[in-house]
Amino acid sequence: MDRQLNTFQRIYKNPYLQFLIVGVLFALLPTLRAAGMVKAGTVTVIGTTLIYTIAALGLNILLGYSGLISLGTAGFMGLAAYCSAYFTEQLALPFWQSLILALLIPTVLGVIVGLLSMRFVGIYLGIATLAVGEILSEIFRQWDAFTRGTSGARAKYPKIFGMQLDQTGMYYLIVIITIIVFILVYQLLKGRLGRALNAMRGSEAAAMAMGISVYKYRLIAFGAATLLASLAGVLYVHYIRISYPTIWGLPLSLDFLAIIVIGGLRSIYGTLVGSFVIFAMSELVLKQIPYMENYSLVLKGVLIIIFILFYPYGLAHVVSDLRMRLGRRKTKVHPLAAKEEDIDG
Amino acid sequence: MADLMKHEATLLDIKNLSIAFGGLKAVDDLSFSINQGEIYGLIGPNGAGKTTVFNCITQFYKPDQGELRFRNKKGDIVSLTSLPTYRVLEQGIVRTFQNVELIRELSILDNVLIGAHIDYEKTTVLDELFNTGRRRREEKKQIEAARRALQFLGIDHYRLFPAGSQPYGIQKKVELARTLMSDPKLIILDEPAAGLDERETVELADEILRIRKEYDTTILLVEHDMQLVMKICDRISAINFGRLLATGTAAEIRADQKVQEAYLGVDA
Numbered sequence: 001m002d003r004q005l006n007t008f009q010r011i012y013k014n015p016y017l018q019f020l021i022v023g024v025l026f027a028l029l030p031t032l033r034a035a036g037m038v039k040a041g042t043v044t045v046i047g048t049t050l051i052y053t054i055a056a057l058g059l060n061i062l063l064g065y066s067g068l069i070s071l072g073t074a075g076f077m078g079l080a081a082y083c084s085a086y087f088t089e090q091l092a093l094p095f096w097q098s099l100i101l102a103l104l105i106p107t108v109l110g111v112i113v114g115l116l117s118m119r120f121v122g123i124y125l126g127i128a129t130l131a132v133g134e135i136l137s138e139i140f141r142q143w144d145a146f147t148r149g150t151s152g153a154r155a156k157y158p159k160i161f162g163m164q165l166d167q168t169g170m171y172y173l174i175v176i177i178t179i180i181v182f183i184l185v186y187q188l189l190k191g192r193l194g195r196a197l198n199a200m201r202g203s204e205a206a207a208m209a210m211g212i213s214v215y216k217y218r219l220i221a222f223g224a225a226t227l228l229a230s231l232a233g234v235l236y237v238h239y240i241r242i243s244y245p246t247i248w249g250l251p252l253s254l255d256f257l258a259i260i261v262i263g264g265l266r267s268i269y270g271t272l273v274g275s276f277v278i279f280a281m282s283e284l285v286l287k288q289i290p291y292m293e294n295y296s297l298v299l300k301g302v303l304i305i306i307f308i309l310f311y312p313y314g315l316a317h318v319v320s321d322l323r324m325r326l327g328r329r330k331t332k333v334h335p336l337a338a339k340e341e342d343i344d345g
Numbered sequence: 346m347a348d349l350m351k352h353e354a355t356l357l358d359i360k361n362l363s364i365a366f367g368g369l370k371a372v373d374d375l376s377f378s379i380n381q382g383e384i385y386g387l388i389g390p391n392g393a394g395k396t397t398v399f400n401c402i403t404q405f406y407k408p409d410q411g412e413l414r415f416r417n418k419k420g421d422i423v424s425l426t427s428l429p430t431y432r433v434l435e436q437g438i439v440r441t442f443q444n445v446e447l448i449r450e451l452s453i454l455d456n457v458l459i460g461a462h463i464d465y466e467k468t469t470v471l472d473e474l475f476n477t478g479r480r481r482r483e484e485k486k487q488i489e490a491a492r493r494a495l496q497f498l499g500i501d502h503y504r505l506f507p508a509g510s511q512p513y514g515i516q517k518k519v520e521l522a523r524t525l526m527s528d529p530k531l532i533i534l535d536e537p538a539a540g541l542d543e544r545e546t547v548e549l550a551d552e553i554l555r556i557r558k559e560y561d562t563t564i565l566l567v568e569h570d571m572q573l574v575m576k577i578c579d580r581i582s583a584i585n586f587g588r589l590l591a592t593g594t595a596a597e598i599r600a601d602q603k604v605q606e607a608y609l610g611v612d613a
């Protein structure tokens with residue numbers, strides 16, 4: 001049945017091409033703004049939403065694939081943001097050097113949390129990571145020399161390859177990095193490693209019996225999740241150009257969780273859609289409607305409950321589910337089912 | 346001590362194995378050994394300690410006492426108790442579970458591919474991240490092997506369905522197919538016929554015999570279906586309350602006084 005795809009289907013079903021098209025669509029935004037079709041603020045909101053998507057994708061590796069919860073995502077993202085601001089501004093390091101350090105420091109910390117996590121299961125892991133996040137958040141508030149406290153740590157648009165980026169340039173950089181992250185995450189998880197993480201979540205007994213070191217893959221999952229949260233933090237601080245301690249608390253970590261629940265476990269596009277629902281919707285839609293802004297929190301809560309109750313696999317799986325109910329497909333092939341044509345290509 | 350393992354033919358030697366949970370001796374001073382190429386049955390009434398023996402062999406439990414020695418893939422004799430659980434597979438021992446352990450959300454093909462996890466050692470995380478040619482070749486090779494295993498058991502056409510959506514009989518076959526992926530020397534099956542109907546059980550007997558032949562391996566199984574056990578097992582050990590009652594061929598076990606009292610007597 002896989003062999004009967006026509007040329008057109010072969011092209012649009014190619015995951016790499018899909019990622020590229022999504023990237024091009026996002027890259028069109030500044031042009032639309034220049035033509036007066038969208039507001040400048042909209043571009044910033046969407047750029048920020050993409051940044052949050054990257055961090056949420058990290059959490060999806062942890063929660064969706066590996067079945068490990070973290071309520072510390074915002075703390076790690078904030079740590080990377082402050083590191084990058086500190087290294088580029090206070091220490092005047094070039095952007096690339098600062099980037100490497102700002103990715104490395106939180107990731108090492110994340111792996112250490114992963115090490116400690118071997119002792120915790122389920123809800124206790126949630127509490128442990130919550131504690132780490134809150135400790136980080138407290139450090140951001142207290143350690144003025146590093147974070148500039150409540151007045152906020154400032155950062156600039158970066159200079160890369162000898163080119164000084166402006167706001168639009170930074171937006172393009174975010175789009176490019178987002179698409180690269182999509183492709184790399186897709187490649188990383190579609191094979192052996194993805195299956196090992198899935199096994200760890202689906203049946204730890206099966207994982208161990210099949211030679212999978214739960215220890216090793218837990219560390220990989222925590223490492224990957226913090227690395228992506230850190231990357232998001234660095235992009236954030238050089239796009240918004242300021243970081244306040246209040247941003248990096250539990251509410252943001254819970255938002256990341258909501259993205260995955262609403263968008264879809266183990267789905268890249270689901271994570272993207274979820275980020276738009278959680279971050280862009282309240283900014284772009286709700287704020288336009290009088291009084292609604294105050295209810296965005298309530299709306300989020302209601303959405304989460306609806307999805308947990310009716311669509312536990314999130315928006316990403318709603319489409320295939322509806323199709324099945326409408327009888328357009330007699331059998332349901334799971335989105336995660338291995339596609340053999342991927343391998344040939 | 347090493348007397349039994351001196352025999353070239355001995356694959357697994359279990360000696361004076363004991364494990365207790367609280368006051369309960371689940372396995373009590375149990376000894377038997379399995380030869381290469383055998384289909385070996387372990388029988389006993391409910392709660393006799395059969396699954397516990399399997400869990401000790403595969404290091405899901407660490408026995409209180411006793412020795413578990415195994416002639417591994419390289420031909421070396423290893424003491425299994427010195428290994429962490431996840432390193433038992435690489436020695437050449439693979440198992441199924443009494444309550445099927447599959448990853449429900451993954452496709453059947455992916456579930457079988459998990460059985461090939463240790464076969465991928467040549468590819469690194471970086472190979473995966475950048476989807477190198479080496480990774481693609483390796484993946485292709487493993488998918489072919491997985492499909493061969495699925496074809497062998499006649500369920501290849503279901504391969505893209507999520508494992509959790511399949512009937513029990515299919516799920517059991519998926520678990521069986523998964524064991525074939527790691528080039529095992531010893532396959533341990535915990536009640537492979539449980540939940541299968543009569544036709545499926547007959548099919549299973551045939552499949553187990555074919556697996557031994559085509560995958561050139563040894564099989565240790567726990568099973569309550571006496572017809573199946575008597576039909577395919579070369580030798581059988583019967584246990585009760587964790588203790589060995591008798592070891593022998595199907596005919597010898599059937600004729601054994603103690604087995605009849607403790608075990609077959611329950612049925613009759």
Ligand SMILES: Nc1ncnc2c1ncn2[C@@H]1O[C@H](COP(=O)(O)OP(=O)(O)OP(=O)(O)O)[C@@H](O)[C@H]1O
Binds near residue numbers: 443
């Ligand atoms: N992890 C454990 N903790 C406590 N008791 C256990 C544990 N595992 C097994 N037991 C006990 O050990 C005894 C043997 O159990 P086991 O599962 O090995 O029996 P079995 O022969 O496989 O039975 P069945 O045919 O019903 O599968 C039982 O009394 C059981 O309750």
Ligand SMILES: [Mg+2]
Binds near residue numbers: 397535
């Ligand atoms: Mg049992």
